[in-house]
Amino acid sequence: MEPDESLLPPLLVSKSYGDVIRKTWAFCPVTGSLLILDAANGVARSEHCPFSRPLSDLDDTMMVVTESNMDLFQRQFVLDPLLKTREQLEFEQLLKSRVRATVEEPCPRCKAPIMEYHTMQLRSADEGQTVFYECRQCRYRYSTNN
Structure with a gap:
């Protein structure tokens, strides 16, 4: 009709x-x-x-619009943004100024020879600490229980 x-x-x-x-x-x-x-x-x-x-x-009246979450996309494909926000720049400066203990342990991802580490007591007091490792170059992180 x-x-x-x-x-x-x-x-x-x-x-x-x-x-x-x-x-x-x-x-x-x-x-x-x-x-x-x-x-x-x-x-x-x-x-x-x-x-x-x-x-x-x-046919000629429709336009398809796709929106992407760039933060999610960058994390998924480990991409550095072309333009960085002020907060990102300040965070990078903070990371550069941070001093952590280091260990001669190769990074599992990029094979850099030195990793930073810190420990935390996450389990009961009669068990060992959890050691958190972070690569200085690629920022890969992992943890082990001692």
């Missing part, structure tokens, strides 16, 4: 990246509900009324 075009509100139009994007394409003009994309039948249909429109109308 196609509604009478003269009774419908005008389509909202915005300019984005030089293309005209019809913001209301994905909504039913009769009920205002979000249209369900039915690729098998080649239509976008309303769940609340018989309105539908062909998906071919969508």
Whole structure:
């Protein structure tokens, strides 16, 4: 069922990246509900009324936008950001000024010959301390129980 075009509100139009994007394409003009994309039948249909429109109308009006969490992406692939925030720079300065005990133990990841370490008593008093190692070069961390 196609509604009478003269009774419908005008389509909202915005300019984005030089293309005209019809913001209301994905909504039913009769009920205002979000249209369900039915690729098998080649239509976008309303769940609340018989309105539908062909998906071919969508060809030049849709823009796909993907957002990424760069912090998560950088951690996952161990990447250094091209631009660093003030907090990151201050943290790096703090790490450089920090003095920890060192041991001649090769890093399991980058094979650097010296690791920094510190200990903490995490288990009961009659058990040994936990030793935390951190590589000076790649910042790889691991711990052992003594």
